[in-house]
Amino acid sequence: MHKLPPLARPSKQAISPTVIVESEKLNIALGMPVLLALETFQQTGSFKFRAAYNVATNSTFAHLVTASSGNFGQALAYACKLTGKACTVVMPSTSSQAKVAAVKNFGGQVRLVDVLQKSRAEWLQELVAELGEVEAVSPYDDSRVIEGNSSLAEDLLPHCHRFDCVIVPIGGGGLSSGLIVGFGRNGIDAEVFGAEPLLANDAARSLRAGSIISNDREPMTLADGARTLSVGKKNWEILKDGLAGIIEVDEDSIAASVRLLFNQANVKAEPTGALGTGALLSNKERFAGRKPLLIVSGGNVDPDLFARLIA
Numbered sequence: 001m002h003k004l005p006p007l008a009r010p011s012k013q014a015i016s017p018t019v020i021v022e023s024e025k026l027n028i029a030l031g032m033p034v035l036l037a038l039e040t041f042q043q044t045g046s047f048k049f050r051a052a053y054n055v056a057t058n059s060t061f062a063h064l065v066t067a068s069s070g071n072f073g074q075a076l077a078y079a080c081k082l083t084g085k086a087c088t089v090v091m092p093s094t095s096s097q098a099k100v101a102a103v104k105n106f107g108g109q110v111r112l113v114d115v116l117q118k119s120r121a122e123w124l125q126e127l128v129a130e131l132g133e134v135e136a137v138s139p140y141d142d143s144r145v146i147e148g149n150s151s152l153a154e155d156l157l158p159h160c161h162r163f164d165c166v167i168v169p170i171g172g173g174g175l176s177s178g179l180i181v182g183f184g185r186n187g188i189d190a191e192v193f194g195a196e197p198l199l200a201n202d203a204a205r206s207l208r209a210g211s212i213i214s215n216d217r218e219p220m221t222l223a224d225g226a227r228t229l230s231v232g233k234k235n236w237e238i239l240k241d242g243l244a245g246i247i248e249v250d251e252d253s254i255a256a257s258v259r260l261l262f263n264q265a266n267v268k269a270e271p272t273g274a275l276g277t278g279a280l281l282s283n284k285e286r287f288a289g290r291k292p293l294l295i296v297s298g299g300n301v302d303p304d305l306f307a308r309l310i311a
Contacts, residue, residue, distance in 0.1 A: 036265060040268065043078060044106070045074075045300040048074075051139070063085060063135070064080055065127055067124040088111065097302055120218070150182035165292050165293070167195050167276035172231055181238060197248070200221045206231060210240070212230050212233070223271040256281060258306070260274075
């Protein structure tokens with residue numbers, strides 16, 4: 001069982017429980033029974049608030065900064081608002097406008113940057129040097145992030161007899177590693193599969209190679225939450241042995257899974273959140289006879305993009 005150092009846990013009043021949904025229409029469309037775990041109703045619209053709130057409540061700094069395509073940024077902004085801290089978020093200029101607006105609405109400051117000129121990490125280093133007394137927070141490569149995300153397993157525990165495997169989106173590895181830790185802590189016996197965009201398949205390549213492999217530049221996949229250069233080092237130590245495998249999902253399947261969730265389950269998912277559904281949609285034979293649970297990790301998507309995807 002993977003263990004982490006003991007940390008203060010997020011308040012149950014702050015974290016919304018995940019919503020478990022089963023849709024007969026979706027079951028028929030996929031040809032098998034599936035459960036959906038919806039983090040779309042979590043505070044700030046994605047699982048990221050679990051991690052961000054745990055970071056904010058365990059940080060001694062008055063000002064936290066991070067680099068994010070949007071979901072962790074807005075989650076950290078809101079967590080800082082709740083805990084009386086300042087927050088600044090470095091965001092790619094290609095970020096969803098809905099996510100940029102959300103960071104600002106929650107009281108965070110936004111720095112839009114060109115990730116083709118320099119990486120998010122380089123921009124973040126410059127910001128830290130400029131601001132001084134701040135803590136730079138990784139959206140995934142942080143024990144507090146992993147611990148916060150592990151709380152999702154507690155919500156799944158009452159339903160563990162209804163699934164024998166889980167398919168979870170993977171970018172930097174914060175959610176997948178947290179889930180594995182949480183499963184071990186709560187005695188949940190289910191295989192965990194990652195679902196990753198084919199255009200951003202560094203985690204899949206790393207798993208095949210047995211060591212971390214990085215993308216040369218930020219991948220421009222539709223699943224913007226998975227536009228990471230590599231999995232985090234702390235996440236990798238858990239994922240390399242804890243994952244049953246990683247399924248690479250092409251862009252057409254990502255788009256199709258957003259439509260499928262909306263049309264057959266009445267679920268609004270962002271492309272990253274729909275990765276698990278896309279992995280199952282394009283690999284039905286691999287999960288024949290299984291009882292998969294799909295983690296829909298978030299629902300923050302620009303209205304115009306969502307309209308085009310479901311049309």
